Amino acid sequence: MSAAMPRAPGDDSTAAAPSSNQLLDTAASPPLAQGGFPRRASLPPSRARRVYRACFVTTPPPNRLAFIVLLFVLLYAGQGLCAGSVVGNQDDKVSGVAAAAAYVHYCDDASPATPPGCVHKLVVNITLDDSILVGSVLETEVTVTHALHQSVFPLGTATDAAGTDATSLQVSLPPITVAMRRGAVQVRYGLSYLRTFPAALRDDVQVLRTAMSCDDGVTRCPSYKSMTGALVPAPLGLCCLCTGVECALTSDLCNASMRGDFCFRSGAAGIVCVQDEGITYDGWSVGSSSLFYTLHLSASGQGIAPTALQLTTDTPEVQDGASVLQLLQTSGSSPPRANAKVDIAGRVLFVPSTERSSNSSSSNSSSSNSCVRDDPAEWLLLPAPFVSVSGNDCDRVGVSADYFYSLSSITQCNAQKGSCVRHQLADYRAEDLAAIAQGFGGRYIAASLGTFTRQTMGEQGFLLDAVQRTGGAKLRWTVNADELELKALPVHGALSAVEFVSGTGILQVTVQNENPYAGLYYIAVGHCQGARASSCDGDGVTHECLQTALVAGANASALFRFSMVSDQADEVGSIASCTVVLRDAAAGPLASKNVSWTVEHATTTPVPSLPKAEQCGRCGFSDLSCLLRTVCEWQILVWTAMAVAIVWAPYTVLACWRIVRDFGAKGLAYLR
Numbered sequence: 001m002s003a004a005m006p007r008a009p010g011d012d013s014t015a016a017a018p019s020s021n022q023l024l025d026t027a028a029s030p031p032l033a034q035g036g037f038p039r040r041a042s043l044p045p046s047r048a049r050r051v052y053r054a055c056f057v058t059t060p061p062p063n064r065l066a067f068i069v070l071l072f073v074l075l076y077a078g079q080g081l082c083a084g085s086v087v088g089n090q091d092d093k094v095s096g097v098a099a100a101a102a103y104v105h106y107c108d109d110a111s112p113a114t115p116p117g118c119v120h121k122l123v124v125n126i127t128l129d130d131s132i133l134v135g136s137v138l139e140t141e142v143t144v145t146h147a148l149h150q151s152v153f154p155l156g157t158a159t160d161a162a163g164t165d166a167t168s169l170q171v172s173l174p175p176i177t178v179a180m181r182r183g184a185v186q187v188r189y190g191l192s193y194l195r196t197f198p199a200a201l202r203d204d205v206q207v208l209r210t211a212m213s214c215d216d217g218v219t220r221c222p223s224y225k226s227m228t229g230a231l232v233p234a235p236l237g238l239c240c241l242c243t244g245v246e247c248a249l250t251s252d253l254c255n256a257s258m259r260g261d262f263c264f265r266s267g268a269a270g271i272v273c274v275q276d277e278g279i280t281y282d283g284w285s286v287g288s289s290s291l292f293y294t295l296h297l298s299a300s301g302q303g304i305a306p307t308a309l310q311l312t313t314d315t316p317e318v319q320d321g322a323s324v325l326q327l328l329q330t331s332g333s334s335p336p337r338a339n340a341k342v343d344i345a346g347r348v349l350f351v352p353s354t355e356r357s358s359n360s361s362s363s364n365s366s367s368s369n370s371c372v373r374d375d376p377a378e379w380l381l382l383p384a385p386f387v388s389v390s391g392n393d394c395d396r397v398g399v400s401a402d403y404f405y406s407l408s409s410i411t412q413c414n415a416q417k418g419s420c421v422r423h424q425l426a427d428y429r430a431e432d433l434a435a436i437a438q439g440f441g442g443r444y445i446a447a448s449l450g451t452f453t454r455q456t457m458g459e460q461g462f463l464l465d466a467v468q469r470t471g472g473a474k475l476r477w478t479v480n481a482d483e484l485e486l487k488a489l490p491v492h493g494a495l496s497a498v499e500f501v502s503g504t505g506i507l508q509v510t511v512q513n514e515n516p517y518a519g520l521y522y523i524a525v526g527h528c529q530g531a532r533a534s535s536c537d538g539d540g541v542t543h544e545c546l547q548t549a550l551v552a553g554a555n556a557s558a559l560f561r562f563s564m565v566s567d568q569a570d571e572v573g574s575i576a577s578c579t580v581v582l583r584d585a586a587a588g589p590l591a592s593k594n595v596s597w598t599v600e601h602a603t604t605t606p607v608p609s610l611p612k613a614e615q616c617g618r619c620g621f622s623d624l625s626c627l628l629r630t631v632c633e634w635q636i637l638v639w640t641a642m643a644v645a646i647v648w649a650p651y652t653v654l655a656c657w658r659i660v661r662d663f664g665a666k667g668l669a670y671l672r
Helices: 022-035 062-077 259-266 401-405 409-413 425-437 612-618 624-630 633-671
Strands: 098-106 120-128 138-149 169-182 185-207 238-240 270-292 294-301 307-312 317-320 323-329 348-352 380-382 452-457 460-467 473-480 493-501 506-513 519-529 531-534 545-551 557-566 575-583 589-598
Touching: 098 169, 120 138, 120 169, 169 473, 185 259, 185 348, 185 401, 185 425, 185 452, 238 259, 238 409, 259 270, 259 409, 270 401, 270 409, 270 425, 270 460, 294 323, 294 473, 307 317, 307 323, 307 473, 380 425, 493 575, 493 589, 506 519, 506 545, 506 575, 519 531, 531 575, 545 557, 557 575, 624 633
Parallel strands: 098 138
Antiparallel strands: 098 120, 120 473, 138 169, 169 294, 185 270, 185 460, 238 270, 270 348, 294 307, 317 323, 323 473, 348 380, 452 460, 493 506, 506 557, 519 545, 519 575, 531 557, 575 589
C-alpha cells in the first residue's frame, strides 16, 4: 500500500445520511450499519483550558527549563514504546519492533481463519522485527486504530477500477491494543540415531613365535563386536610375513614408523591388530533446522472480546472463541543469520554413551577419556564426510575392525603405522582442546559452536541451539468485527459533471474519486428555486436532499440521480435552479456547482412513489411542511397533542390550584 492514509480533521465528527440510490443501498448499507457511520453532526465549539501547577516558587530560568524539556524528551525516547500500526503509509503508536496492518473482510470469504457466527471480521497482519533486540525474550505492543474496509462493495461487484485498494475504504476504529510476548528462540535440529562409535580405533603389531606362519597357536588379536553386533573372539588379524616386507634395512622406507620394521628386529612373523580405545559415543545424524519458540498474544479494545492466545512453531494456528491467531512466517532469515554461530544441519552429533569400551581403562587410554561427561562441552559435531556410517572407509571416524581385517595384508604390512585408522574422534577432540587452550575457538566441540541442549518429544530426539534473533516473524490475528464502530476517513473528490436531463426531470451528478482508495461522500442538493428534489433523504433543518455516495478509487467515477419536481404546476416555462454540494465523510465541503433548467409540463419518466411510511420517515420531525405535505398522521397527531398541552397547561394549573385551595379551606374549617 503505497499511498498515505489521511486522518479526518475531526475524527470524532462525521457526516452521513441514509441513501436513496438503489445501486448504493446493497453496497453501502451493510458496512454503514455495521461500521456505524452517523448522520452529520457538527463539532461543538470548545476552548482549550490551561491548567497551571506550581512547581517552583519562581519561574525557572531558560537554561533550566530547556534542561527539563530535554530530560523529558530523553525519558520518552528511552521507553522504546513508540511503534506504529501501519495501513498504507499511515503509522499509529506501536513499538519499534512491530508493525501492524489491519483489514475488514466478509466472514464468508475463502480464508479458513474465520471466527464462527460473524458477518465481518477484522484481520490484523503483524510483522515482528527483532534486529535490535537485546536479550532472548521479545515483548512489544501495537495499537490498531485504522483499517482498510474491503467489504464495502458487495462480493462480485464489478467496477472500472483495478486492484484491491480501489475497492477498499479507509476507516478508523476504537483503539485496539495488541500485546505480544515471544519467548526464547531455539534453532531445532531433528536427530536420527546411527550407531555407536568408539573414540578411536588403534592399530598394534604383535610379533609371533614363528617365522613362516601367522598362527603360532598363542598370539591373537583382541576380540571385538562386528558391525552386526556379533562377538568375534580372538581374530588372527592381518598376517605379515617378513618375506613379504618390501623394504631393506638400509632404506629410509623401513624405519620405526613402518609396520614391517619388526622383521629386522626379530625375524619372526607378525600380525596387525586393531582395537577400540577410549569411551563409546552414540552417533546421531543432524537433520534440517527449524526455529522453535512460543508466542503469546493478548488484545483488548472497545467492540471486541478480550483475547488471550498462545501458539508455538509446532502449532502455528490456534483459535479461541471469536479470535484466530496464525503464524504465517516463523523467521525473516535463515538460521545461520539468526545469531547462530554455525548451521550444523547435515553434521553428525557424537554424545558420550553410558556404555564404555571394554578397553577404556587400559594403559593405552588417556585419563581424560575415561571420565568424559555427557555434557555439551564433550559433545562433538563433525561434518558428515568425516564419518563412515557403514564402517567401510579408511581414515574416517567409525571405520570398523571388520573392514580393516578384510584389507590386503601385504598393503597394510608395508604401510606406516596408523594407516587406515587415522582421524578418529579422539583426534578431533584433542585438536579442539589444544586450540581452545591457546585461545582459539574450537571447530568440533559443541560448546564452541553454540548453546546446545537435547530434547526428546515422544520417540523423536532434537538438538536445540539457543539464539536471540530470528530476523522477524509474521502473524495474522483475526477477530469478530461485528461490534466495531467503523468511521470512514475523509478523502478528496470532485464533481466532474452536474446536468439536468431535459424531459426526464432527472438531475444527474457525477462524482470522481481521485484517490487510490475508495471514498465515502455525501451529495447535497439544496437552495433550490422553483423546484425541489423528491423521494430523498432530508435532514429536516436545511431542507437539503442528501445521498450517500460510495465511489471506487483510482480515478473512478460514479453517477447519481435526483428526481426533481416543480413547486407549482403554473410555473411551467420558468427557470428553476439548485446548488449541488459534495462533502467528504467528515461533512467537509469539497466542491459545489449551481445548475438551472426550464420547468417543463411533466416528466416523461414519472418517479415511482414510495410507501407513505417511508416518505414520512424521510421527513424530519421538526419539518412541519414536509409532514403536512406528506400527510403523516401520527407525527401530526403528536404535534397537535403538544400544542393542546401547551395551550391548556395554564388553565390546568389554575384549576388544580383552586381545587387544592378549596380543600385546604374546608379542612381548616373542620379542624376549628
